[in-house]
Amino acid sequence: MKKWHILVIIFGIAKICAQDIDIFKQYHGRFSYTAIGNTLNPAENNLSTFCEILPLSSADLNMPSSQIIKEAFIYWAGSGSGDTSITLNGTDIEADDTLNVTYSDSFNGDLTYFSCYKNITDLVINTGNGTYTVENLNIDAVLAENPGYCNNRTNFAGWSIFIIYEEDTLPLNQVNLFHGLEIINRESQRIDITISNLNVIDNADAKIGFLAWEGDQALNFGESLIFQGIALEDLPLNPRDNAFNGTNTYTRSSTLYNMDLDVYDIEDIIKIGDTEATVTLTTGDFNPENGVFSADLIIINNIITVLNSQLPDATPVIDNISIVCDSQEIIVEFTVNNFNSTEVLPAGVPISFYANGTFLGQSNTTTALDIGESESGVIQLTVPNSILNDFELFVVVDDDGTGNGTIQETNESNNEVSQSISLISAPIVINIPVVEACDEGNNTSVFNLTEIEGVITTEPNIIYTYYETLEDLNSFTNPISAPNSYTNITYPQSVYVTLNNGSCIEFVELPLKINNCFEEIEQEGISPNDDGKNDDFSPDQVYGIFENLEIKIFNRNGTLVFVGYNKNPWNGYSNRGINSGNLLPVGTYYYVLHLNDPNYSKPVTGWIYLNY
Structure with missing residues (x-):
């Protein structure tokens, strides 16, 4: 049976300043995920007037040996702007990043909440199954300094670990981990979150899971969790009108205070071919018993999708670019990878090359690339004279030369790579002078070859090198050691000089001319x-x-x-x-x-x- 899962972290708030949910990590292969976590609230804060957070809490991990850990992240959250340092099983953990959101409550002022995360892959691999305990997640000072959190009964703290694992028996999946920080409450009662980068190949046994903070079991007015327009429920644990009620589907617990870790079936909702989906959260309604308007506080922090997605994923890499001196020709060495894929990349996938937006030429994959395989190629391209010497070279795989693809991939946004290119021109020769000297007898003379420098070209920073023969020049060997006092070896004779501007070399032939120069006779x-x-x-x-x-x-x-x-x-x-x-x-x-x-x-x- 092929499966599809989504995991979401949720918190609670109202008038908001938030950070949009967006793609964070993506995995392709026989992958799925699991999650553990716990709250630091000793009871549901909506039913009690307490203002207390526990010093620690624990959760057990029990993964089969067939599941190989790929990557693991811990997320911790709570009231305040952020406690970025915690302890996990005695190891100090410092956040990789912190996300914040502020709820401007009309009674209690601005109330800020946070979520931190850290990659803890090595720690989880080394620890393996067993009990995970979080300590030193301390928001006591925050609650003491701002009584609005407890007055509003939105004082909370907790943590969860998400583990991406690989297992041979799984179907080929695409796992997308999204995160951000978006909220709703009585002043902003609905939020719609669109998640993209989806490729649904099979919707059998599809599921969606949520991690929620601060949700109250006894505060469910107008509360709904909607996926693609359909309200979700998982009876008896999570009724359709009380999704955030302190429950844990994995342990079947209903005492996960102000925290939810739940999973829902959405097999009949997600459709084959879907490339995006909408998650909607609502809260707020009038209490029929007393006519008072009430709403829960919900913050969404993460969404994780696991899609059965048997598709290739072609990504290009520029390995090397050879620029032909004083030419419009370039030689591009490139590699096409099929790394983040769940299917073979077929032969014949087109690879197009552009200078800025101008099409230069096309290659294609020559063999079928299995998952994780690569293929290298080389192509010679001619850059039109209409393109400036400095331009951006784009290599686009799965592009037929008109911007259109030929295959469906797990990720359609990683087909392009670019590199800045500067064509190089040889020094411009404006004059080839004759080097002259007076005959010192028998058609020999001493020449100052360097007198031509600045005459052949006016370009600055030219390096001149002189050679007696074309063979020496072609092999760049045996340069003339003293070009300012060179004695010819035959007559007539030419010498050869290279002009190097640091990027490109030009060469010219310099004829030597011996003049009969008369001087006054001194012999008496x-x-x-x-x-x-x-x-x-x-x-x-x-x-x-x-x-x-x-x-x-x-x-x-x-x-x-x-x-x-x-x-x-x-x-x-x-x-x-x-x-x-x-x-x-x-x-x-x-x-x-x-x-x-x-x-x-x-x-x-x-x-x-x-x-x-």
Whole structure:
């Protein structure tokens, strides 16, 4: 038999300031719940004038060994703004959070009530079955400082533990735990609470349970507990007109003062396919015996639903995004999970990708994913140029590209994940200059490669790295260590430079240009005596630089005595005229250098002294 349960925590109040009931936890699988708890009121406060709260109370947990605890929460509540620290079986418990609600009573002023909760899974697992005792839930100071609570007879305190458990014999269920703090009383006599995230697959043996505080057995005028428009009752414990009467369905007790822990059958009320339900609480009517209007005080704190729900639940995860440098292409690695599910996720479920609201492309699951399984995938997408470089990437599973799903899931609100993306652009090259230097002989020179920085691009914060070969650049190895004083190894030659803006790298080829640069000749004499000093006339300013150089030497009479070239310097011998082949006499001679370079049309002239 498939079952469906709802558990609700309830308190009591009137003109209200409340916190809406909303989803808190969700579980999928062979799960259900149980609950224990007790009040700290020694008697029903509507029938007595006492103003006392007990120092402790206990309740017994007795779970079969087949039920494996998944998670456990303790809720405690009472008059006042909140006692956030209690003791459970000798262990100090500090609230994870506190919820408050205030009832503005026309006779007793503002009366505030609280509910605290704490995840105590480890404590319950370690303790197991046995007696659970709560102490140090102390509201004595609150009652003493504000007599309105006791005057209004809404002084109460108590606690309850909700345990979500797994059991192999259970059907596949969806368990939703809701909480908040909403109230009714004589000034606000009705509340409607809509609970969503429901998926009813089978309504057989469906049930709803309530935990209620402060409800009085003898104060039931206009009181009803309504589910989907139908008033609930569970005779003889809970008649339809007295739902909050201090009873406990689990123990069949009718002395759970100002607290109810009850369960109702709703098999004929909840419908297959329902995705939400409405819980209505009412109070207040005239006493037929004396004609006086009376109302109970009720606060609702929790609702827990257990639905037979055999459905998958696809959730996407973005694992990694690779951005292609200076491109509109991105590569998205993703995973689709079927974790919080009660059924296999079929193959072929579409996965759509959006840049902001623009559809980029689609993938799909390729295999059927069992409960708890995952599948990873990768897709390459092109971002349109109309999309700004900075955008939000959305990955939406079970989306056909138009926003429509193709399967029913246990949770339709967790199909989307997003991540901020920034496309990266390479540095913009605005100019590729030629790196020039003067020939220092034999087509070699020393270049300051760094002079191109700020010329190739005007973008700031660029890191430049220089390489001799494309192979070195492609492998990012062997960078030129001193680019401000680099000597070329061949000619013609280019070097290669990368521009790195921190995100993207661009590279350019830089041609090297060697210029024939003429400088004034400083040599004034030669002494061809083989001592290695000025043995010939071959000035560094021209020899080895001007490859088409022609040199002519004349004596003082203007007679041409020597003609030489770039690799044929004058060593004091004549190779022209009557003295050809002979060493010329000591004296002053004149030279005419024809550089034969298009940048230097005039010959260079000067004198040189020959001595031995």
